[in-house]
Amino acid sequence: MITGFQKDDLKQKLLQRHQVYGTCITTNAPRWPGIVAGSDLDFVFIDTEHIAIDRAEVSKMCRSYQALGITPIVRIPKPDPFLASQVVDDGAIGIIAPYLEHVDEIKGLVGATKYRPLKGEKLKNILDGKIHPTNELKSYLEKYNHGNLCIANIESVPAVEQLDKLLSIEGLDGVFIGPHDLSINMGIPEQYDHPEFIKTVKVIIQKARKHTLGVGIHFSLEPERQLYWIKEGVNIVIHSSDMALFSQKLRADMNILKSLDKNIKNDEQNDSSIII
Numbered sequence: 003m004i005t006g007f008q009k010d011d012l013k014q015k016l017l018q019r020h021q022v023y024g025t026c027i028t029t030n031a032p033r034w035p036g037i038v039a040g041s042d043l044d045f046v047f048i049d050t051e052h053i054a055i056d057r058a059e060v061s062k063m064c065r066s067y068q069a070l071g072i073t074p075i076v077r078i079p080k081p082d083p084f085l086a087s088q089v090v091d092d093g094a095i096g097i098i099a100p101y102l103e104h105v106d107e108i109k110g111l112v113g114a115t116k117y118r119p120l121k122g123e124k125l126k127n128i129l130d131g132k133i134h135p136t137n138e139l140k141s142y143l144e145k146y147n148h149g150n151l152c153i154a155n156i157e158s159v160p161a162v163e164q165l166d167k168l169l170s171i172e173g174l175d176g177v178f179i180g181p182h183d184l185s186i187n188m189g190i191p192e193q194y195d196h197p198e199f200i201k202t203v204k205v206i207i208q209k210a211r212k213h214t215l216g217v218g219i220h221f222s223l224e225p226e227r228q229l230y231w232i233k234e235g236v237n238i239v240i241h242s243s244d245m246a247l248f249s250q251k252l253r254a255d256m257n258i259l260k261s262l263d264k265n266i267k268n269d270e271q272n273d274s275s276i277i278i
Contacts, residue, residue: 010149026243064093096151112173176216
């Protein structure tokens with residue numbers, strides 16, 4: 003059993019510029035966390051934007067993976083600080099929100115993950131730099147939110163156009179690139195080898211690294227595509243998902259089995275056609 007898990011394990015690895023590895027998890031099957039833990043992952047990406055998982059399930063998943071030494075990162079359905087704070091209460095360590103395009107959206111997520119449980123006008127004034135927390139409050143909030151990660155999902159042209167502003171928000175820890183939505187927003191759906199798509203992703207990676215932020219991109223395709231982007235500077239590797247990996251493996255195995263079955267039938271037909 004994995005022991006000695008610290009809440010800031012993933013954050014420390016990113017600060018030390020290590021590569022971290024994870025996958026998207028969509029199922030809450032009881033034995034799944036133990037199986038996933040055997041793959042030597044640093045984190046799991048739990049997506050509540052596109053997957054039908056309720057709050058109780060998310061909490062069970064987060065706490066199960068934490069207990070096994072794996073950091074749970076949860077994508078909430080929309081850029082809502084209250085949803086972000088709620089999911090952290092449920093056991094998430096990292097928070098992502100989709101389609102972030104505005105500075106205030108990222109500020110709101112930072113407030114929900116780094117200043118929780120502070121809310122309202124006082125939090126807004128602190129985030130806007132109009133007031134500063136007392137030393138006592140600052141110390142309390144740092145301890146209360148120790149290890150929490152705030153990650154921006156960048157997946158649109160408007161976000162890329164003002165990327166330096168978005169990535170300059172204090173408290174942001176990393177960037178996840180959404181290749182599917184980004185390619186659609188660019189008008190080149192799922193054309194991941196298109197020169198303009200590659201150029202745009204490289205810009206995001208370069209600017210994220212310039213701001214000393216971690217950066218990841220999520221593909222459910224072959225590992226070779228991930229290796230390409232690792233060489234370009236990606237250090238948060240989000241490879242595939244349980245659903246995609248199962249589907250790909252099942253299809254491959256069934257093709258082998260059906261191919262063998264076809265060969266056997268052909269051999270039987272050939273044998274029956276031999277005249278003695």
